[in-house]
Amino acid sequence: MRPLPALAALAAAALLLSGCASAVRGTAVAGEVPPSTAPRTTTSAQASTSAPGASGAGVSCDYERSGTAAKPVDLPPATSTDTPAKVVLALGGGEVIVELSPDTPCTGRSFAHLARSGYYDGTPCHRLTTSAGLQVLQCGDPSGTGSGGPGYVIPDENPDSASAYVPGVVAMANAGPHTGGSQFFIIYGTCDIPPDYAVIGKTDAAGLAVVTRIAAGGVDSPSGDGPPKTPVTIESAKAS
Known part of the structure; x- marks a missing residue:
């Protein structure tokens, strides 16, 4: 892990963003590992993408228990015929509607599962970045420390290009490969990350506003x- 000078206390929990502008190069969105520990790494949390449908039908997702949950929650279903199309976040006095991507069915299924389980309800958005190279709001840790997660990891479904990170995009925070859980960030401006x-x-546009x-x-x-x-x-967070 490469430390963030301004957040030394969260250095071990920082999410690696080596492509960021010089003001924040080395780290950005905090990941989901306890302070002073190495990032969790698992090799079995992989997605099987046999004939996936637009809603994620046909995709089997291997969600693996890891660590202690910041708030009790069950594992998401490995397979599902009921994959929601959106999650609505009542956030800071406004509504942010997240239209789920068909390209990341395991990530979307977990996100919707956490919303339906009430995991996100009443939880803080613990981090805001306003540098020229990184402008995101990060949420999803019930502990508010930047080190909490759901007690499981989700399969990696990363994009092919950094061009995916544009204003309005909602992406999964992590602390390295196979460590994504419940923390996520909403991009509202520049986001120069790999x-x-x-x-x-x-x-x-309304959610971005x-x-x-x-x-x-x-x-x-x-x-x-x-x-x-x-x-x-x-x-509150509602999936539908």
């Missing part, structure tokens, strides 16, 4: 990387 983070889906408004409130850190100055909570 293609190492599965794209969950994308929000529309909600996140942009949150970002305009500033960061509670002189580095421009830390908790939002005005606390932000996922009031």
